[in-house]
Amino acid sequence: MYSFDYRRADDAQHAVSTLGATPDAKYLGGGQSLLPTMRLRLAQPSALVDVTRIPALRQIAVDPKTVTVGAAVCHADVAEHAQIQRVLPALAQLAGSIGDRQVRALGTLGGSIANDDPAADYPAALLALNATVVTDRRRLGADAFFVGLYETALEPDELIVAVEFPVPERAAYEKFRNPASHFALAGVFVARSADGVRVAVTGAAASVFRAAALETALAANFTPEAARTVTIAADDLNTDMHASAAYRAHLIPVLAARAVAHANG
Numbered sequence: 001m002y003s004f005d006y007r008r009a010d011d012a013q014h015a016v017s018t019l020g021a022t023p024d025a026k027y028l029g030g031g032q033s034l035l036p037t038m039r040l041r042l043a044q045p046s047a048l049v050d051v052t053r054i055p056a057l058r059q060i061a062v063d064p065k066t067v068t069v070g071a072a073v074c075h076a077d078v079a080e081h082a083q084i085q086r087v088l089p090a091l092a093q094l095a096g097s098i099g100d101r102q103v104r105a106l107g108t109l110g111g112s113i114a115n116d117d118p119a120a121d122y123p124a125a126l127l128a129l130n131a132t133v134v135t136d137r138r139r140l141g142a143d144a145f146f147v148g149l150y151e152t153a154l155e156p157d158e159l160i161v162a163v164e165f166p167v168p169e170r171a172a173y174e175k176f177r178n179p180a181s182h183f184a185l186a187g188v189f190v191a192r193s194a195d196g197v198r199v200a201v202t203g204a205a206a207s208v209f210r211a212a213a214l215e216t217a218l219a220a221n222f223t224p225e226a227a228r229t230v231t232i233a234a235d236d237l238n239t240d241m242h243a244s245a246a247y248r249a250h251l252i253p254v255l256a257a258r259a260v261a262h263a264n265g
């Protein structure tokens, strides 16, 4: 690993001004994606601005309509939060399925969505729940936030402060995980609300995406049987050492059906 400076920010404004004043600096969340990248010498920031001690980024607020999670909240704290488990259990279960105990104790919501790994779990929750990403300067809907492979709509110095998740009527997340890393070979988050049904798929393509055919089928009939009738084209899906595009295409309706069964459960 190359040498770098370490700075700890006290508040959001301090973090943004420190990053802006330091060429090639990057924010540091739990370090679970950034530090391995630096160790592999795929990134060489001049400084890391640690945002995990900023009080505003560590808050969780739950009311009957919205769950708000600060960007520096670690996965374990979401998984174990009693109010989130009660109001939005699918989100707590998703957080509890990320990686292993160490990853969940350090990795943060903000770091996960800023990194936008194509197999990450949280992006599916944001997209299916139509969440809003709150940054130091604006509010971004999930549909606009995730742009492509490891690419989001964030400006280089933009700091994620929190994510607001609307509470759906029903929701569940199912993933078929890589047994070594626990990343999703494919993961499907299904959410039904007064506005309709949204289905988001992660792990299967270059970036998280909404499955329109599943949304249409489930809007008409919110049952596992309806999900199983849908065929997903393999054309734009990933083939890698873990699974073929055809296998992933087969998995998506299967996982959607399981998610609907759990959401209805």
Ligand SMILES: Cc1cc2nc3c(=O)[nH]c(=O)nc-3n(C[C@H](O)[C@H](O)[C@H](O)COP(=O)(O)OP(=O)(O)OC[C@H]3O[C@@H](n4cnc5c(N)ncnc54)[C@H](O)[C@@H]3O)c2cc1C
Pocket: 026, 027, 028, 029, 030, 031, 032, 033, 034, 035, 051, 071, 072, 097, 098, 099, 100, 103, 106, 107, 108, 109, 110, 111, 112, 114, 115, 117, 119, 120, 121, 122, 158, 159, 160, 161, 181, 182, 183, 184
């Ligand atoms: C062994 C292993 C297994 C894993 N398994 C899974 C899994 O099953 N599912 C899954 O989803 N993930 C998995 N992960 C990834 C994990 O969830 C990471 O926590 C996450 O990808 C990055 O979060 P972090 O807080 O560690 O961010 P960092 O690694 O600290 O940062 C990642 C990126 O986000 C930026 N960043 C951090 N915070 C902010 C912010 N507030 N605003 C703007 N930019 C910010 C950083 O500058 C950097 O570019 C795994 C990781 C490991 C090491």
